[in-house]
Every structure is written in C-alpha cells, then in structure tokens.
Amino acid sequence: MYGSLFADILGRVRVKRPLVHHITNYVTVNDCANITLCAGGAPVMADAQEEVCEMAAVSGALVLNIGTLNPSLVESMIAAGRAANKAKIPVILDPVGAGATRLRTDSARRLLAELEVSILKGNAGEIGVLAGAGGVVKGVDSEGLKGDPVQIAREFARVEGLTVVISGEVDIVTDGKRTLLVENGDPLMGLICGTGCMASSVVGTFAAVCDDPVMASAGALAAFGIAGEKAARRCGKPGCFKVALFDELAALGLLELEQYARVKEA
Amino acid sequence: MYGSLFADILGRVRVKRPLVHHITNYVTVNDCANITLCAGGAPVMADAQEEVCEMAAVSGALVLNIGTLNPSLVESMIAAGRAANKAKIPVILDPVGAGATRLRTDSARRLLAELEVSILKGNAGEIGVLAGAGGVVKGVDSEGLKGDPVQIAREFARVEGLTVVISGEVDIVTDGKRTLLVENGDPLMGLICGTGCMASSVVGTFAAVCDDPVMASAGALAAFGIAGEKAARRCGKPGCFKVALFDELAALGLLELEQYARVKEA
Amino acid sequence: MYGSLFADILGRVRVKRPLVHHITNYVTVNDCANITLCAGGAPVMADAQEEVCEMAAVSGALVLNIGTLNPSLVESMIAAGRAANKAKIPVILDPVGAGATRLRTDSARRLLAELEVSILKGNAGEIGVLAGAGGVVKGVDSEGLKGDPVQIAREFARVEGLTVVISGEVDIVTDGKRTLLVENGDPLMGLICGTGCMASSVVGTFAAVCDDPVMASAGALAAFGIAGEKAARRCGKPGCFKVALFDELAALGLLELEQYARVKEA
Numbered sequence: 054m055y056g057s058l059f060a061d062i063l064g065r066v067r068v069k070r071p072l073v074h075h076i077t078n079y080v081t082v083n084d085c086a087n088i089t090l091c092a093g094g095a096p097v098m099a100d101a102q103e104e105v106c107e108m109a110a111v112s113g114a115l116v117l118n119i120g121t122l123n124p125s126l127v128e129s130m131i132a133a134g135r136a137a138n139k140a141k142i143p144v145i146l147d148p149v150g151a152g153a154t155r156l157r158t159d160s161a162r163r164l165l166a167e168l169e170v171s172i173l174k175g176n177a178g179e180i181g182v183l184a185g186a187g188g189v190v191k192g193v194d195s196e197g198l199k200g201d202p203v204q205i206a207r208e209f210a211r212v213e214g215l216t217v218v219i220s221g222e223v224d225i226v227t228d229g230k231r232t233l234l235v236e237n238g239d240p241l242m243g244l245i246c247g248t249g250c251m252a253s254s255v256v257g258t259f260a261a262v263c264d265d266p267v268m269a270s271a272g273a274l275a276a277f278g279i280a281g282e283k284a285a286r287r288c289g290k291p292g293c294f295k296v297a298l299f300d301e302l303a304a305l306g307l308l309e310l311e312q313y314a315r316v317k318e319a
Numbered sequence: 320m321y322g323s324l325f326a327d328i329l330g331r332v333r334v335k336r337p338l339v340h341h342i343t344n345y346v347t348v349n350d351c352a353n354i355t356l357c358a359g360g361a362p363v364m365a366d367a368q369e370e371v372c373e374m375a376a377v378s379g380a381l382v383l384n385i386g387t388l389n390p391s392l393v394e395s396m397i398a399a400g401r402a403a404n405k406a407k408i409p410v411i412l413d414p415v416g417a418g419a420t421r422l423r424t425d426s427a428r429r430l431l432a433e434l435e436v437s438i439l440k441g442n443a444g445e446i447g448v449l450a451g452a453g454g455v456v457k458g459v460d461s462e463g464l465k466g467d468p469v470q471i472a473r474e475f476a477r478v479e480g481l482t483v484v485i486s487g488e489v490d491i492v493t494d495g496k497r498t499l500l501v502e503n504g505d506p507l508m509g510l511i512c513g514t515g516c517m518a519s520s521v522v523g524t525f526a527a528v529c530d531d532p533v534m535a536s537a538g539a540l541a542a543f544g545i546a547g548e549k550a551a552r553r554c555g556k557p558g559c560f561k562v563a564l565f566d567e568l569a570a571l572g573l574l575e576l577e578q579y580a581r582v583k584e585a
Numbered sequence: 586m587y588g589s590l591f592a593d594i595l596g597r598v599r600v601k602r603p604l605v606h607h608i609t610n611y612v613t614v615n616d617c618a619n620i621t622l623c624a625g626g627a628p629v630m631a632d633a634q635e636e637v638c639e640m641a642a643v644s645g646a647l648v649l650n651i652g653t654l655n656p657s658l659v660e661s662m663i664a665a666g667r668a669a670n671k672a673k674i675p676v677i678l679d680p681v682g683a684g685a686t687r688l689r690t691d692s693a694r695r696l697l698a699e700l701e702v703s704i705l706k707g708n709a710g711e712i713g714v715l716a717g718a719g720g721v722v723k724g725v726d727s728e729g730l731k732g733d734p735v736q737i738a739r740e741f742a743r744v745e746g747l748t749v750v751i752s753g754e755v756d757i758v759t760d761g762k763r764t765l766l767v768e769n770g771d772p773l774m775g776l777i778c779g780t781g782c783m784a785s786s787v788v789g790t791f792a793a794v795c796d797d798p799v800m801a802s803a804g805a806l807a808a809f810g811i812a813g814e815k816a817a818r819r820c821g822k823p824g825c826f827k828v829a830l831f832d833e834l835a836a837l838g839l840l841e842l843e844q845y846a847r848v849k850e851a
Contacts, residue, residue: 121633
C-alpha cells in the first residue's frame with residue numbers, strides 16, 4: 054500500500070521537476086545537488102541574505118542543512134525560511150551536528166522556534182539533543198539517545214507540530230499520530246560522507262510535490278534506501294558505491310519503488 | 320578546418336599547462352578544478368580580496384562564476400577582473416542564475432560594466448536577461464528567451480564588444496561578426512550538476528593560450544562535447560557518466576578533436 | 586620494520602575511529618572527508634569561530650589547510666589550534682599555495698608562530714618558501730626550491746621543533762633527527778585535484794592515534810601511496826582513478842601496508 058503511494062510521489066517529482074532550494078554546507082553540497090537531480094528535482098543552492106527570499110519564493114521546497122554553520126548563514130536560513138513559510142512551501146531542517154557544539158544546538162533550536170519547519174530530519178543523537186532526551190553527538194555522528202527513539206520522536210513531533218525523521222538502520226518517520234518505519238538501506242551508506250545530507254535533499258524533493266510530510270519523508274527514504282541496496286549489490290567499496298548510488302536513484306523505476314519499499318507502522 | 324585549429328589550441332594547452340584562476344561557486348568548484356586538469360590546465364581557486372589580484376596577475380585566464388554569489392565575492396571578482404585586465408589575460412564570465420534573483424542579475428551587469436570581459440557564457444535564459452531579450456531563468460535553469468538566440472547573441476556581442484556563448488543543445492559562439500554553432504555534446508550532460516560550470520572552465524583554459532576568443536570558446540566546447548559523447552557511449556547513468564566525462568576529456572587526442580568537432584558557421 | 590609499525594597505526598585507527606577536525610578549503614573538502622572515512626577515521630568540518638574550539642577539544646587531531654583562505658578563516662584556525670594545543674592533540678598544517686600570494690605566506694607563517702604545529706606538510710615550493718630556502722610556487726603547484734630538499738626539511742624541522750613533510754615523487758618526512766623517505770605513490774595522483782589535501786587528512790587521521798609524528802606521517806603517506814599504486818593498476822584515467830583511490834584505501838589490509846610500504850632512512 055505505501056509502496057504505491059510512494060511511486061505516485063516519485064512519478065509526480067519526475068513530471069513536475071520541482072525546484073529545491075538548498076542552504077547547506079560546503080562539504081556535501083555537490084552531492085546534494087546531484088542526488089536532487091537523480092531523484093528528478095532541480096536543485097538550486099543560494100545562501101546570500103540578499104537573494105534567498107526571492108529564490109525560496111519560487112521554489113517547491115526549502116532544505117536547510119547546518120553542516121558547516123556560521124552566524125551569517127543562520128540569518129540567511131531564517132530569512133529564506135520565512136519566505137518559504139509565506140509561500141507555503143515545506144521547510145526541511147537537517148540539524149547536522151546539533152549537540153556537538155553550542156552554535157549548532159542553539160541555531161537548530163532557533164530555526165525550530167522562528168520557522169514553521171515541516172520536516173526535521175536528523176540522526177538519533179541530534180534529535181535526542183533537540184528533544185531534550187539525552188542525545189549524544191560526537192562531531193556529526195550520533196552516539197545515541199536515552200530512551201526509546203520511536204517514543205521520543207513521536208512525542209517531539211506532537212509537541213512541535215511537525216514531522217520528525219530519525220535516520221538510522223531503520224528510519225523512523227512520525228508526525229506524532231502516524232509513525233512509519235523504513236527498513237530500506239545498506240550499511241555502506243554510512244561509509245561515505247554525505248548520505249545523511251543527500252537523504253534530506255531527496256526528502257525535500259518529494260515534499261515539494263506532496264502535501265503529506267510523513268508520506269513524502271518515508272517515500273523519499275525508501276527510494277534512496279532502495280538505491281543504496283542496489284548500489285551495494287553492484288559495488289562493495291565506498292568510491293564505486295557512491296557512483297552507483299547516484300546511478301541507481303536516477304534509474305529507479307516507479308514499480309521498483311512500489312515493490313521494494315519496506316515500510317511498516319510502528 | 321575548425322577541427323585542426325581546435326587541435327592546435329588543445330596542443331598548446333597541453334604544452335603550456337596554463338594557470339587558470341577561478342573565483343567560482345562552492346557547489347561545482349571541485350568539478351571545475353578537475354576538468355581544468357583534464358583539459359590540460361592548472362586550476363587555482365582563490366577568492367579573498369587580499370589575494371585575488373596577485374593570483375590573477377600570474378594566471379593565464381580568469382574564470383568568474385556567480386553560482387553561489389554574495390556581495391563580498393562580487394568585490395573580489397571586480398578586483399581580480401581589474402588585475403586580469405591590466406595583465407591582459409582573458410576574463411570569462413559565467414552569469415549562473417542571472418535573471419533568477421536581483422543580486423545575480425545586478426552583479427552580472429556590474430561585472431560586465433566594470434570589467435573588460437572577454438567571453439560571456441551562459442544559458443539562453445541568462446543571456447536573454449542580460450541582453451534585455453526577455454530571458455527567463457528558474458533557479459539556475461534556462462526557460463528560454465524571446466526571439467532568435469543567434470540574432471540576440473550576435474547583437475549583444477556587437478554592442479558589448481565581447482564574445483557571447485549561449486550553451487544549449489547546439490552552442491552558439493559569436494563576437495558579433497563571426498558566429499559558430501557547436502553541435503557536440505550529449506543530453507546526459509544536462510543530468511549532472513556542473514557541466515555548465517565545467518564548460519566555462521574549459522573555455523577559460525583554452526582562452527589562456529589562444530588570442531581569438533571565438534576559436535577558444537568553440538574549440539573548448541567541441542572538446543568538452545566530444546568527451547561527453549564518448550562518455551555517454553560508455554555509461555548511460557549520471558554517476559558513472561560523470562566519472563567517464565573526466566576520463567574522456569583527459570584522454571582526448573588532438574586528432575580526435577580535429578576529426579569529431581562538429582562546428583558550422585551560422 | 587617500518588611496515589609493521591605502520592600496520593599497527595592503521596589497526597589502531599580502525600579500532601578507535603578518531604574524530605579528525607578539519608578547517609580546510611571548499612575545493613577538496615568533500616574528498617578530505619571521504620578519504621578520512623576510507624582511512625578509518627571520522628571527519629568533521631567546522632570553521633565558525635563560534636564553534637571551532639569546542640569541536641577541536643573533542644577531536645583526535647586538527648587539520649588546518651589554507652587552500653581557500655581568508656582573514657576570518659585564519660582567526661578560526663588560530664582559535665582552533667590553541668584549543669587543540671591545550672587539549673594536546675596534534676595540529677597538522679598544509680600551507681597550500683604559500684609563496685603564491687602574501688596572504689598565504691603570511692598566514693602560514695603566523696600559524697607556525699602562534700600555534701604548536703605538530704606536522705607541517707607541503708610541496709617543495711611551499712616548504713622552501715616557509716623555510717626561507719627560495720621556494721617557488723605558482724598557483725598551488727611547486728616549481729621547486731633552491732638546494733637539497735632533505736637538508737632543508739631537516740634543518741627547518743630542527744629549528745621549528747616540528748615534523749616537516751615534503752610531498753613529491755618521494756615524500757620526505759623528518760623531525761630534524763630522523764628522516765624517512767616514502768617511495769609509495771603513482772604519478773596519476775598528480776593528475777587529480779586534491780591528492781595533496783587528502784594526504785594531509787590521512788596524516789591527521791594517523792597522527793590522532795600515534796604519538797610519534799614521524800611514524801604517523803610516513804605511515805599515512807605509505808598507506809595512501811599504496812592505495813594510489815593499486816588504483817593506478819585498475820584505472821589509468823583521472824575520473825576512475827579517483828574513484829579507485831577511495832576504494833583501495835578503504836580496502837587496504839594491515840598486512841598489505843606492512844608488505845608494500847617502501848620506506849627508507851635518508
């Protein structure tokens with residue numbers, strides 16, 4: 054059932070080719086742009102305060118990623134986020150490294166407070182920190198959180214009024230009422246830099262054409278995860294795996310997504 | 320005839336290994352550096368106002384790309400451009416996203432007004448906007464211009480006193496008097512991020528060793544396009560296509576360029 | 586003998602997975618992150634003055650790379666370097682382009698003066714400039730130095746009280762007393778952008794788990810060089826060579842490193 058919904062969303066992405074505005078880090082920005090293209094969207098990266106509002110206003114979604122943060126970039130994110138809220142396009146926030154430094158934690162909290170974020174997507178540590186559930190983050194890697202991640206994500210989503218995604222071996226997607234577990238993916242995705250960021254870009258691309266953030270998020274993660282599974286079957290080392298990951302997402306058929314999505318309710 | 324001229328230029332690139340100074344965006348900068356190496360040049364990326372003049376002054380060409388723009392970067396571009404003009408090395412401007420935001424449009428116009436730009440290379444929408452010919456740009460993608468692109472490019476080149484390149488399925492290269500159409504390339508080049516930026520880097524590399532900007536531009540686009548055609552024959556998906564694109568440009572022989580260049584006068 | 590020491594270090598990297606904090610350029614930053622992962626470390630890139638001290642304090646090593654420098658980034662490097670010195674983690678400095686512009690030369694000198702740098706790793710021109718031995722740098726490429734590089738590196742290391750690495754066909758590693766020559770590597774490594782930066786990241790990763798900077802540097806360069814040799818055997822063109830370089834470092838076995846390291850005393 055979910056599979057066919059996801060295939061519908063992917064089909065819409067490929068027909069509409071939504072513009073996905075990113076304000077993101079300079080480490081994985083090229084990968085984010087290319088994976089957006091592979092999903093079927095049109096990426097645009099722009100971060101100057103002088104132009105982000107104009108760019109967000111004509112886009113289908115806004116992806117905010119704090120992977121290499123500075124105070125000026127936060128202001129650009131706030132301005133772009135307000136323009137996105139006004140234009141009623143979804144805002145996706147990836148709080149990379151929240152919990153690792155005060156700047157990241159405080160900035161992620163400020164973005165959540167000042168903007169209507171549609172989808173908050175992080176690893177267990179990052180979400181744990183932001184939810185006040187004892188998350189631990191070292192660098193940009195999760196060292197876990199205290200308690201049951203599903204419960205924490207659900208409660209945090211309910212209180213904040215948004216969709217929370219915790220990425221991991223099984224991805225958790227919840228808006229506080231519905232909770233989906235996405236089981237697609239491959240451990241090799243953790244051995245290259247940027248798969249978390251890329252996943253957020255695919256989520257943004259799906260959310261640009263789908264009003265339901267839970268379905269958009271789960272569908273995007275299933276599609277990206279299946280691409281990861283297929284890439285891993287072709288190549289077991291990080292360099293060629295990464296090349297294959299782009300290839301497989303670009304080549305992913307709607308029927309494949311429908312058939313291979315492994316999603317269940319929590 | 321053009322083919323053998325192009326092969327001469329590529330031969331000079333490989334002997335002289337010109338330094339190509341880029342002030343460019345952080346999305347595709349790595350691709351620009353690598354494609355410059357594959358063409359036979361030596362890339363250097365430097366954007367601080369404190370050093371751009373020194374760097375430009377020892378380079379063979381200066382490539383300005385406004386893909387991720389901010390006001391401070393524009394000042395660096397102006398300073399470097401003036402140093403390049405003084406050193407009499409060609410300045411190549413890629414006005415990425417001009418027309419999409421005021422910052423980009425105004426900055427591109429200012430660079431054209433304050434610098435002696437040798438080659439202006441953009442998509443149809445960007446050039447249409449800058450030429451006042453009703454260009455439409457969404458994000459960084461062209462949605463076309465009003466009228467005949469060859470006519471518009473030719474007139475704009477004549478008025479501005481520079482060489483205009485409109486990239487597309489067929490690339491248009493004109494200085495207002497001579498107009499060449501370059502037919503090399505493959506649709507797959509549009510499915511990866513950065514081919515437009517990379518093309519500008521190759522143009523800059525060729526222009527560094529060739530006084531004729533029309534020949535340098537057309538030769539570079541033919542060489543890059545042939546590499547794209549050969550890469551597409553090896554791989555039909557974006558990840559491996561991109562890898563092959565670098566390989567094929569690096570391996571491109573002078574005789575191949577001479578033989579496979581498809582260029583005609585408009 | 587050295588081979589087995591190097592294998593020990595690589596083994597420790599893979600067990601401890603040290604966090605390697607980079608303040609680096611935006612050209613090769615993605616490659617640096619991925620090669621750190623391939624070596625067995627955990628990369629984190631953070632450059633805002635508001636967070637670099639916190640990040641450095643929890644890391645195993647700090648890599649400073651001035652490839653795209655500006656005055657604000659230098660302040661971040663100074664702050665992070667002091668935090669690293671206080672936390673007694675090694676600081677690795679790659680003075681990319683020192684000698685090409687005053688900003689780069691002066692900044693590299695200031696970092697050396699104000700921080701306790703553990704390992705200074707550059708090409709012959711860069712080290713020659715910083716050692717006052719007539720180095721010549723064009724863009725970011727070495728055009729050599731005046732005199733015997735081994736002698737210059739040794740004397741400079743002794744005077745500065747650090748380990749100096751001169752990368753080249755044969756890498757020189759010296760702390761003024763011991764001098765090792767690492768012969769691993771392949772000429773193809775010079776045909777892609779970023780191998781110098783990546784080598785510094787691998788050096789940082791090894792130094793994070795090894796108190797002896799000479800052994801950490803030589804071991805890292807041997808490991809990276811062997812990966813380059815194996816990659817070159819698989820692919821002779823820059824695009825696929827680069828993919829293979831990541832693959833081969835990730836797959837490098839401890840016994841392979843022990844067996845294939847080609848290191849001798851000068």
